[in-house]
Each structure stands twice: as structure tokens, then as C-alpha cells.
Amino acid sequence: MVSRIKFAAFSLFFFLAFPLFAQEAPNSALDSAIKKKALDHKNKTSFYKAQAFFLEKNWDSTLVYSMKQLAAEKNPEIIDYCHYFRAFSFKSKRLLQEARKEFAQISKNFQFYYKVRLYLGEIALEENDYEGAVRYFKEIEKLPETGTYDFKRGVVYHNLGLCYLHLKKFEEADAYLSKGFKVLQAEKDTVSLIGSYMNIANLYYEQYKDDLAIPYFEKAYHLSKKIKDVELKQNTALNMAVVAENSKNFPQALVYRKEYESWRDSLNDQNKVWAIAELEKKFTVRQKEKEINILEAENKLKIAERNGFFYSSVLLLVLFGTGIYFYRQKIKSSKIILSQKMKLDELNAAKDQLFSIVSHDLRSSVNALKTSNAKLLESLENKNFSELDTLLQNNSAIANGSYNLLDNLLHWALLQTKQLYFHTESVHLFSIVQQMELNYRPLMQDKGIRFENLVPKGLYAQADLNSLKIILRNLMDNAIKFSNENGQIVIHGSASEAYCILTVEDFGLGMSPEIQQELLDDSRLVAKKGHTEKIGTGLGMQLCKSMVQKNGGKLRIESIENQGTKISIELLKTQRNE
Structure with missing residues (x-):
């Protein structure tokens, strides 16, 4: 047994830690997963380059491209791979603190998280945090031996x-x-x-x-x-030298010492050879670079001479092509301007027609109101009270029609100038129709019209509430206007796969196919609905069509003369429908 004093001296030399470190085996499960992930995300250029450099063990380039990918990445899986690339690169470069920080940012959802814990254990061991290392290695030890763990x-x-x-x-x-x-x-x-x-x-x-x-x-x-590891040969020889010295076998110790010195000199010589080779390599590279620079200068002169003719030819072609392009653009612009002029002429004609019809309707309404008021005053002077009620109701109808005309004109103008604000929300169609019934009940009672609301109570549409009220108000106005005395108005409701459908049906005068086509034409206004006593602009229907389109829906008309009219609006359905 070697004495404690000698052992203490020995331990100064040789009580060294020889930790073993896990390395990424070629063609491991991780390497295969990295390659597959790179193919799945080829569009992520920085990630693709980072994984390629990682597999080549080019740690500096791996760190650069993984950081570039992290700066713009939101996919948690790709973020974990990038942090793993950086952590392993720092560990390989012996930058343990930076490696530990990168490993700590990898989530537990990472497919190879057990490797993270393994490498954190190795870092703790190198930093002499033995209790921390034990905790990490114990986690790895508990992994089942039947699993696909490549360590x-x-x-x-x-x-x-x-x-x-x-x-x-x-x-x-x-x-x-x-x-x-x-x-x-x-x-x-x-x-x-x-x-x-x-x-x-x-x-x-x-x-x-x-x-x-x-x-x-x-x-x-x-x-x-x-083995060929010179440093390991050197350490084992030194171990044996000290063991022999502690056993007082000095001749054998001298042999081991010489061997140790030989391996140390060999290692130093090897390092020197590598250093000289590196210098020679750099010198050769510089010489080659000089030769390449000279050749590049010569090539540049030749290329300049060769490209002179090429560029002049290209310039001529460009000038010729530019001339043709501008000529075609001029023709195209002329056609566009002509088309826009024709469209503008049509719009101006429609505007003039609109102003003519609106002014005519307003003049007729004001004149009718003036005549009715004169009769009203005459009845008051003659105390003909039986006629007063009829005249007052007539005045109310004229004023109401004029107000509706002006209201439609205002909303039409707002739509044309894009000043009308739309906010779509989920609306309960039964409640909206019920409100319309309450608002128009006096007018319907005056003509003896029966009203029926057949909209299902579980029907919801995605629409702007204010514009929907304007649409229904115009449709109700028309239905009442063109219904016969003691007629009937019915509003139906149904649902398709994507739409809610509201149909306003009356059994009145109806309209011809020509009038229907004119009403559905976006660029035309109707001076009369085919009945001289029912004068109008068709502006209300134009307003309805525009607002239905703004709500993402459609408007349809079905009508037969003297049998009635059905006007349907289709609105987008919400998820709340029962």
C-alpha cells in the first residue's frame, strides 16, 4: 500500500476527471429528422442553410443562419430546432454559458428534448456543478431502454x-x-x-x-x-510514471517518463506541423489569389471589349422596344379614355334624367299639395267638415311620398360618393320585419291591406342594420303603393346553405318583363312603372340593389302583370341560425 504522504503527492498529479461526452452520431435519428424538417420548410432559406452547416459541423455559420431565422420565425417547432442548433454549436466551441442559455429556451415539446437534458448534464459536469449534473443524468437514466433514444x-x-x-x-x-x-x-x-x-x-x-x-x-x-489519440497516450504514460514512482520502482518510472516526454514532444511536433501547414496553406492561398486577380483583370478587359458591342445592340433593341411599348400604351390609353368618356356620358345622361324626373316628381308633389291645401282652406271656409278628413289624409300621403323620395335621393347620393358607413352584424330578421309592420300599419289599414309575417323566429343574417331597414322600407312602400284596396302583403323567410332569403310579396298590379329588366339594369332609371297614376323614378329600387350588394347579397324580382310581385333579397347567414 502506498503511503498517504506519497498518495497526496500523487493525487496532485492525477486525481483528474475524465468525463465522457455524447456526440451526434452520423445518420442518427436527429440528423434524419433535421433533414426531413429542412425539406418540409425549403422556403425558409436561413433555416435550410443553418441545418446544412450544422450537419457539416460548421458551427460559426450555423450560429449566423439560425439567428437570422429566429429573428423572423413564429413556428414553435422551427424555433426549437434553431435554439438546438445554437446550443450545440456553442457547446462544441466550449462556450458553455451561452450553450446553457440556448438549451434553456427549448420547449418540452421538442421531439429530442431528452438530448437537451443530457447535454445540460454534461455542461454542469464540466462546470463542477456535480449535484446539478446528477439531476440531469438521473432523468436520462430513467428513460426506458426499449425507446428509440440514440445516446x-x-x-x-x-x-x-x-x-x-x-x-x-x-x-x-x-x-x-x-x-x-x-x-x-x-x-x-x-x-x-x-x-x-x-x-x-x-x-x-x-x-x-x-x-x-x-x-x-x-x-x-x-x-x-x-488508439491514435496522442494526448490520451501521453496521459496514460504519465499515470504509469507516477504509479511507478509511488511504488519506488524508479527505473520503470524513468521509462514511463521518457515515453511521456516522447508523446508530449510528438504532440508538440504535431501541433507545430499543423501550424506550419496552416501557414503554408495561407501562403499558397495568397499566391493563388494574386494569380486569380491578374487573370480576373485580363478577363475583365476582354469582357469589356466583348460586351461593348453586345450592350450597344441591346440598347438599340431597348430603344426600339420602348418605342413600340409607348406607341401601344398610347393606343391603349386612347381606348381607355374613349371608354371612360362613353361611361361618363352615360352617367351624365342618367344624372340629367334623374334630376329631371326628381324635379318633376317634386314639382308634381308640391303642386298637388298646393291644390289640396287650397281645397282644404275652401272646405274650412264652407265648413265642409266631411271632406276635411279626406283632404288631410291626401296631404299626408303626398308629404310622405315626397319625404321618401328625398330620403332615397340622399342615401343614393351618399352611396355614390362613398360616404355611407356600413357595419355588418348579426340581425334578427323576424324582429326587423315586425318593426316594419308596426311602422306601416296605419298606411296598410288606410287601404285595408292585410299583412302576414312568415319569417322564422330563428333566422339571423349578417348585414348592416340601417341599410337593411332602408331596403325593407322601400320594398314595403312599393308593395303598399301597388297593392289593390283590401289586398294582402306577405313577407316570407327561408335559409339556404349560405344565405338567408327575405321575400316581400304583394298581389297587386305587378309589372311587365320590360319594366323588370329596366329595374334590374344598374345604369337605367324608370320614369314610370307602366301606370300613369303611379309616377316614380325607380331610384328606390336602384338604392335597394346597391345596398344589398354592399351587404354581400343579391336581389331578385318575380312579377306578373295584374297578379302581383315578389322581390327577394339574399343576405349572408350567420352561425346563430337555429
């Missing part, structure tokens, strides 16, 4: 044993190091086995079990002969 369990067991060794929990350290050794031996991972041998040796030396420790140092030394 080496032997490495996890080994690192758990190493953590317990630093925490002076020797029983746990012995159990995990032994368990890890068996798994690594079965996997025939030579480099990991050498680290495992040395850590088991350190475990026994820490407990002053020199006889058990030395054979493991020897195994590590002999196994290192089979």
Missing part, C-alpha cells in the same frame, strides 16, 4: 459515477462506474473504456485501495497503445 447509456452511467466520485459518495460512484464500464465494454468503445479505466483507478486511489487502482491504470495504459 450511449454507458456514457451516462460513467458520468454519474464520476459525479458521485467528486461528491465523495464512493459506493454510488463504484456502482455506476462499474455499470458504465460493462456497457462500454460491450459496445467496444475503446476511447471511452480508457477514460473509464482511469476514473475507476482514481476511485480506488481516493479510498487508498492502491492494489485495486494500479491494475486499472495499467489496463488504460495498455489499451491506449491501440
Whole structure:
């Protein structure tokens, strides 16, 4: 047994941690998932480049393109992959604090979240946070062995044993190091086995079990002969030198020391060779760059000479093409202007017709009101009270018609100048029709008209409430106006797959197909409805059509002369319909 004093000196040299680190195996499940994700999101250029550089182990480029993708990404899955790329790149560059921050931003929904916990455990181990490392590695240990987890369990067991060794929990350290050794031996991972041998040796030396420790140092030394890692060969030789010195076997210790020096010189020479090779490479690159620059200058002169003729030819073609283009544009503009002029002439004609008809209707209404008022005054002077009621009702009808005409004209003007505000909402059609009935009940009673509301109570439409009231008011005005005495008006309601349909039906005078076509024509106004006693502009129907279209609906007319008229409006249906 080596003395405690000698062991203390030895431990200064060799009680070192040899943690084993998980590496991304080529063609692993993660690599396959990354490639598939990149193909699914080819349009995300920065993500596609980041994954390509990640698989090539070009960490700096991976960090650049993953950050570019994160700056504009909203997909949580892509964000997790980008943080993983950055975290693993920082870890590979030994920037552990930055790596830990990136790993912490990956959500638990990430398909390979267990790898995040594994690498956080390795970072904690490197930062000497052994209790934190144990917590992370314990999570990995609990994963079922039957799952599709591509990591080496032997490495996890080994690192758990190493953590317990630093925490002076020797029983746990012995159990995990032994368990890890068996798994690594079965996997025939030579480099990991050498680290495992040395850590088991350190475990026994820490407990002053020199006889058990030395054979493991020897195994590590002999196994290192089979690998090409010069640094690992150097460390195992140094271990054996100190073991021999502690055993007072100085000749053998000298042999190991020489071997150690030889491997150290070899490593230094290798580093020097690499440095010289790097310098030579840079020098060669510079020479090539100079040659390339000279060739580029010569090529530029040749290209300039060759392109002179080409550019002049292109310029001529461009000038010719530009002339043709502007000529065609001029012809096209002339056609557009002519078409707009014709449209403007039609609109001006419609405007003039509208003003003529509206002024005629207003003049007729005012003249009728003037005549009626004269008769009213005469009846008052003669005290003919029986005629007063008829005259007053006549005045009311004339005033009401004039008001409706002016109201329609105002709304039509607002629509034409795009000043009418539309706000669509869910409206209960039965209630709107019921309100219309209350408003028009006096007029219907005056003509003895029966009204029937057949709109289902569960029918809701998506429409602007104010414009819907204007539409129904105009349709009710027309239905009352063209109904016979003691007639009937019915409002039906139904629903299709996407629309609610309201139909205002009267059984009055009806209209000819020609009048129906004129009413449905957007650019025409109707001076008369085919009845000299029923004079109007057709402005109300034009207003109804425009407002129905604004609400995303349609207007239809069905009419037979002397049998009645059906006017239907289709409005978008809401989700509240029963």
C-alpha cells in the first residue's frame, strides 16, 4: 500500500476527471429528422442553410443562419430546432454559458428534448456543478431502454459515477462506474473504456485501495497503445510514471517518463506541423489569389471589349422596344379614355334624367299639395267638415311620398360618393320585419291591406342594420303603393346553405318583363312603372340593389302583370341560425 504522504503527492498529479461526452452520431435519428424538417420548410432559406452547416459541423455559420431565422420565425417547432442548433454549436466551441442559455429556451415539446437534458448534464459536469449534473443524468437514466433514444447509456452511467466520485459518495460512484464500464465494454468503445479505466483507478486511489487502482491504470495504459489519440497516450504514460514512482520502482518510472516526454514532444511536433501547414496553406492561398486577380483583370478587359458591342445592340433593341411599348400604351390609353368618356356620358345622361324626373316628381308633389291645401282652406271656409278628413289624409300621403323620395335621393347620393358607413352584424330578421309592420300599419289599414309575417323566429343574417331597414322600407312602400284596396302583403323567410332569403310579396298590379329588366339594369332609371297614376323614378329600387350588394347579397324580382310581385333579397347567414 502506498503511503498517504506519497498518495497526496500523487493525487496532485492525477486525481483528474475524465468525463465522457455524447456526440451526434452520423445518420442518427436527429440528423434524419433535421433533414426531413429542412425539406418540409425549403422556403425558409436561413433555416435550410443553418441545418446544412450544422450537419457539416460548421458551427460559426450555423450560429449566423439560425439567428437570422429566429429573428423572423413564429413556428414553435422551427424555433426549437434553431435554439438546438445554437446550443450545440456553442457547446462544441466550449462556450458553455451561452450553450446553457440556448438549451434553456427549448420547449418540452421538442421531439429530442431528452438530448437537451443530457447535454445540460454534461455542461454542469464540466462546470463542477456535480449535484446539478446528477439531476440531469438521473432523468436520462430513467428513460426506458426499449425507446428509440440514440445516446450511449454507458456514457451516462460513467458520468454519474464520476459525479458521485467528486461528491465523495464512493459506493454510488463504484456502482455506476462499474455499470458504465460493462456497457462500454460491450459496445467496444475503446476511447471511452480508457477514460473509464482511469476514473475507476482514481476511485480506488481516493479510498487508498492502491492494489485495486494500479491494475486499472495499467489496463488504460495498455489499451491506449491501440488508439491514435496522442494526448490520451501521453496521459496514460504519465499515470504509469507516477504509479511507478509511488511504488519506488524508479527505473520503470524513468521509462514511463521518457515515453511521456516522447508523446508530449510528438504532440508538440504535431501541433507545430499543423501550424506550419496552416501557414503554408495561407501562403499558397495568397499566391493563388494574386494569380486569380491578374487573370480576373485580363478577363475583365476582354469582357469589356466583348460586351461593348453586345450592350450597344441591346440598347438599340431597348430603344426600339420602348418605342413600340409607348406607341401601344398610347393606343391603349386612347381606348381607355374613349371608354371612360362613353361611361361618363352615360352617367351624365342618367344624372340629367334623374334630376329631371326628381324635379318633376317634386314639382308634381308640391303642386298637388298646393291644390289640396287650397281645397282644404275652401272646405274650412264652407265648413265642409266631411271632406276635411279626406283632404288631410291626401296631404299626408303626398308629404310622405315626397319625404321618401328625398330620403332615397340622399342615401343614393351618399352611396355614390362613398360616404355611407356600413357595419355588418348579426340581425334578427323576424324582429326587423315586425318593426316594419308596426311602422306601416296605419298606411296598410288606410287601404285595408292585410299583412302576414312568415319569417322564422330563428333566422339571423349578417348585414348592416340601417341599410337593411332602408331596403325593407322601400320594398314595403312599393308593395303598399301597388297593392289593390283590401289586398294582402306577405313577407316570407327561408335559409339556404349560405344565405338567408327575405321575400316581400304583394298581389297587386305587378309589372311587365320590360319594366323588370329596366329595374334590374344598374345604369337605367324608370320614369314610370307602366301606370300613369303611379309616377316614380325607380331610384328606390336602384338604392335597394346597391345596398344589398354592399351587404354581400343579391336581389331578385318575380312579377306578373295584374297578379302581383315578389322581390327577394339574399343576405349572408350567420352561425346563430337555429
